[in-house]
Amino acid sequence: MNDPDLKALTGLCAKCGTCRTVCTLYPERKTEIAVARGKVALIEAAIEGEDRDAAALQEALTDCLLCGRCERACPNQVLVEEIVMKGRADLAEEVGIPAWKRVLFGKVMNSPRATEIARKAAAAGERLLPGTIPTASGLHYRFPDRLGGKGRTLPKLPGTGFIESLEKGEATEGEVMLFVGCVFDHVFPQVGRAAYETVRASGNSVAVFRGAACCGLPAMVSGDRRSAASSAEANVRRLRAAEPGAIVFPCGSCLLMFKRNVFSLFPKGTPHHGDAVFVADRAVDYASFILSSGVVDRLPVPPKGEKVGEIGYHDPCHLTGTLGKGPEARELLSRAVGPAFAEMAGADQCCGYGGTFNVRDYPTSTRIGENKVSVAVRGGTKVVSTACSGCILQMRDMAARTDPSLRVVHIAELVHQALFRQAEEMSTR
Secondary structure, three states: OOHHHHHHHHHHOOOHHHHHOOOOOHHHHHHHHOOOHHHHHHHHHOOOOOOOOHHHHHHHOOOOOOOOOHHHHHHOOOOOOHHHHHHHHHHHHHHOOOOHHHHHHHHHHOOOHHHHHHHHHHHHHHHHHOOOOHHHOOOOEEHHHHHHOOOOOOOOOOOOOOHHOOOOOOOOOOOEEEOOOHHHHHOOOOHHHHHHHHHHHHOEEEEEEEOOOOOOOHHOOOOOHHHHHHHHHHHHHHHHOOOOOOOEEEOHHHHHHHHHHHHHHHHOOOOOHHHHHHHHHHEHHHHHHHHHHOOOOOOOOOOOOOOOOEEEOOOOOOOOOHHOOOOHHHHHHHHHHHEOOOOOOOOOOOOOOOOHHHHHHHHHHHHHHHHHHHHHOOOOOOOOOOOOHHHHHHHHHHHHHHHOOOEEEEEEHHHHHHOOOOHHHHHOO
16 A cells, blocks of 8 residues: 555544544444544554555445544544545555456446346346235335344335336426435335426426446446546536536435536546536535425425424434535425424434445444434434435335334425325326
C-alpha cells in the first residue's frame, strides 16, 4: 500500500477519538479497529511498512458500514469514507475480492440484460418454494434456512420489472430523466412506477433511463474499481448524450454515486470527467424535484381523519447525512400526508444495511436494524418512509423479524397515493 493520496488523507486525523462516540459499529465491536481512528492507524502502519498483514487489514477495512457518521462529526473533516474506499481498492488489487463479488459486480450488475435474467430466474425460483406462511403476516418473504436464508427475509420478486412494464416507445425522450436504479426496477417496481408517474405530473416530458448499468456504488465500496468504473462510464456517457435538463434519483445511494463518488473514478483531466460533471450538475433527489417542479402544489389537502403521527421518515445515511437532503423529504411528506407525518424516534440512526456488509455479517447488521425498527415502533410509528433502496430492503427485513404490522415504503408511494387519491376514489364509485 503506497498511495500518496491516501497518506495525505490519513495525515489529517488527529486521533482525537470523536469518531468513536458516533460510530454505528463500535457498540457492537467495542474495539479500536472498528472506528475510523483505528482504521486510519492501521492504514498508516501499512503505508510505513510496519504491518504487512494485508489480509487482516482488508478485513478491518471491510468491517465498516460506511454510514459517514464519523466523517460528519470529525473536527478535522477527515474524509473517512474516501480513505476506507481507497484502502479497500488498494487491497483488492493486492489480495483480491471474493469470487461472488467479482461475478456480481463484473458480470451481472454492469449488464442490464444479465440483471434482468437474474431477477427472472430468482423470481421463478421463489415460486417453487412452499407458501406455508400467510401473506398477511408479513413473513411471506422468508426463505427457508436450508436455502441459505439464515433467517433473512427477502422481498418477493416480481415477474416483470418496472422498465419492462413500460409500453414500447413510452418515456424514451424527455426534458427530465428518471434514473430508477436496479432495486426500484427489478425488486420494487411499484416504487419505480410511483416515482415515474409523480415526476411526470410536473408537466415536463419525462424519459426513463433504459439499459442502465448499476450506478457502480456497490462495486466501488467493495474495492472493485474496475467494475465500478465500467458501470459509471457507461451511465455518465449515455446520460450526457441524452442531454436532459434534470436527472431525478429516487435512491439516495445512487444519487451519492453520481454527485460525489464518481469523481474519484474520473478525476479532473481524465476522459470521462466532463461527462461526470454534466451528470452531477443535473442530478437531483426525488423530494427536491417534486418540491421545485410544482408537483407539490397539485397535492390535495390530506383528508381529515388520518391517524396523526403514524408516518415517520428514516434518514438514509447517504442522502441525509452525506448530501444533506433531509428537510426536503420532510416538507414533502408534510404536504402529502399532513398530520399523519411526525418526526420518528431514531430517525437518524443507521439502519445497519451497509450494502454488502449485510451479506458479510448479517447477525450484526440484524442487531443494528432490529434496534432501529424497535425504537421507531415504540415511538408510535406505523409506517416508515424513506428514499433509499438499501434502507427499504433492510427495514422490511427487520420489520418482518420484529413487527410484521410495520409498513416500510418509499416516499414516492405516499406522494403517488396522495396525488391520485381523488381519481382512484372516483373510479371506485
